Amino acid sequence: MIPPGPRLPAPVQTAWFLNDPIGFLTRCHRRYGPVFTVRFLGFPPEVYVTTGELADQVYRTDQGGGKAGEARRDFLEPLVGVHSVLTLDGDAWWQHRKLLNPPLRARQVAGYHDEITRIAAARIATWPLGRPFTLRERMQEITLDVILQLVFGIRDAGRLDRLRVLLQRLMEASGTMSVAMAPPKLRDRMARVPVTPYARFLRVRAAVDAILFDEIARRRAEPGGTDVLARLLETEMGDQEIRDELITMLLAGHETTATGLSWAFERLLRTPDVLDRLPDDEPYLDAVVKEALRLRPVVYEAPRLLDAPLRLGAYEVPAGWYAGPSIPLVHHDPVAFPAPEEFRPERFLDGGPHRSWMPFGGGRRFCVGAQLALLEMRVIIREVLRRLELSVTDQAPEARRLTGVTLSPAKRARVIARARTLARTT
Numbered sequence: 001m002i003p004p005g006p007r008l009p010a011p012v013q014t015a016w017f018l019n020d021p022i023g024f025l026t027r028c029h030r031r032y033g034p035v036f037t038v039r040f041l042g043f044p045p046e047v048y049v050t051t052g053e054l055a056d057q058v059y060r061t062d063q064g065g066g067k068a069g070e071a072r073r074d075f076l077e078p079l080v081g082v083h084s085v086l087t088l089d090g091d092a093w094w095q096h097r098k099l100l101n102p103p104l105r106a107r108q109v110a111g112y113h114d115e116i117t118r119i120a121a122a123r124i125a126t127w128p129l130g131r132p133f134t135l136r137e138r139m140q141e142i143t144l145d146v147i148l149q150l151v152f153g154i155r156d157a158g159r160l161d162r163l164r165v166l167l168q169r170l171m172e173a174s175g176t177m178s179v180a181m182a183p184p185k186l187r188d189r190m191a192r193v194p195v196t197p198y199a200r201f202l203r204v205r206a207a208v209d210a211i212l213f214d215e216i217a218r219r220r221a222e223p224g225g226t227d228v229l230a231r232l233l234e235t236e237m238g239d240q241e242i243r244d245e246l247i248t249m250l251l252a253g254h255e256t257t258a259t260g261l262s263w264a265f266e267r268l269l270r271t272p273d274v275l276d277r278l279p280d281d282e283p284y285l286d287a288v289v290k291e292a293l294r295l296r297p298v299v300y301e302a303p304r305l306l307d308a309p310l311r312l313g314a315y316e317v318p319a320g321w322y323a324g325p326s327i328p329l330v331h332h333d334p335v336a337f338p339a340p341e342e343f344r345p346e347r348f349l350d351g352g353p354h355r356s357w358m359p360f361g362g363g364r365r366f367c368v369g370a371q372l373a374l375l376e377m378r379v380i381i382r383e384v385l386r387r388l389e390l391s392v393t394d395q396a397p398e399a400r401r402l403t404g405v406t407l408s409p410a411k412r413a414r415v416i417a418r419a420r421t422l423a424r425t426t
């Protein structure tokens with residue numbers, strides 16, 4: 001039996017979801033239970049699950065099939081290329097994944113602590129005081145710098161400036177619907193007409209690639225360094241493969257972390273009891289980061305494209321369909337997280353992460369940058385709070401807005417900052 005779901009036509013389900021993703025999925029959950037089918041326009045049906053246990057069953061398909069890469073390929077390949085862990089599957093995926101894992105392990109990224117502190121401090125010093133501004137963009141400046149300096153290993157100030165501008169343009173150009181959603185054949189046609197968004201995207205991509213290939217050549221000539229690129233250059237990967245993985249880490253790693261940080265502040269500034277315990281209580285800071293990612297997960301789903309039918313309790317999901325957790329709903333399971341609406345970092349103080357905590361997905365495709373993201377979030381929250389007193393202009397929680405595969409604060413985490421006068425300046 002196929003999991004139940006709304007009978008509304010696919011265009012109506014799609015429009016409802018785009019307009020109110022959490023409301024739509026919550027309603028489906030209430031009406032149909034923990035496993036339900038949604039139909040989006042232009043895609044195979046998608047089965048969502050809402051408990052950690054069911055999510056584990058889906059992630060187990062990573063062992064033999066479950067093509068997470070193919071699920072993302074069409075819309076990501078123009079940007080990340082054909083050699084990216086995001087879009088590869090099977091042996092080709094594993095060949096790359098096992099090379100990316102070691103430099104991004106907790107022990108390795110711990111060595112970046114002081115440099116992240118330095119990058120954050122330099123940016124925070126430029127924030128406006130005494131007038132409202134939005135944290136989302138400011139956080140993205142920091143997380144972009146982290147990727148460019150600690151992952152790509154770029155130190156030259158002029159080159160950093162040029163890349164920042166180009167990458168901003170590249171992200172904007174690749175985000176336009178015509179690039180992300182156009183079928184490959186249409187893309188090929190658009191590439192030949194210089195005024196189309198796709199042709200513009202290709203020009204910016206070529207400019208970024210020229211810098212990256214030059215950087216790779218320079219570093220091959222002078223080996224060494226502590227950045228992730230240094231480690232990738234020691235592997236058997238070719239230049240194009242390394243370029244593709246660098247862009248992959250950039251794409252997967254900087255907006256997500258910036259959005260996670262924006263949500264952490266959005267919640268913290270509306271929960272004074274929690275804020276008061278920061279930033280010097282390290283275990284509590286770690287729990288705050290985990291609780292922020294639970295209550296406001298950045299990525300709302302991590303689906304698998306099934307290459308064999310999947311049994312989920314009484315249901316069977318056909319091959320060729322998507323299946324995966326609705327991460328916000330799994331994180332709201334009251335059995336796993338009592339009083340799920342409340343921002344309560346204490347729940348993460350004893351013991352390791354809960355099986356139902358999955359802001360970074362799961363299975364073998366679990367986010368390769370999770371340890372770097374968690375470290376960045378801890379360090380950046382601490383550095384902000386040590387230097388500034390933040391407040392909000394409006395106590396009402398910010399709504400969740402869908403941008404691509406992420407949910408971000410609708411007002412981009414609007415705050416006012418003042419220089420800190422008391423304590424917290426250790």
Ligand code: HEM
Pocket residue numbers: 068085086087097151248249250252253254256257260298299301302303359360361362363364365366367368369370372373
């Ligand atoms: C708070 C920040 C972040 C969040 C919420 C996040 C979330 C996720 C999620 C949900 C997935 C899909 C996992 C799955 O399919 O089961 C993923 C995959 C991935 N993430 Fe992250 N991520 C974050 C930061 C980063 C960073 C900093 C990097 C890189 C430096 C990164 C690189 C990747 C890559 C390469 C993949 C694909 C892994 C694969 O398919 O093998 N992410 N991430």
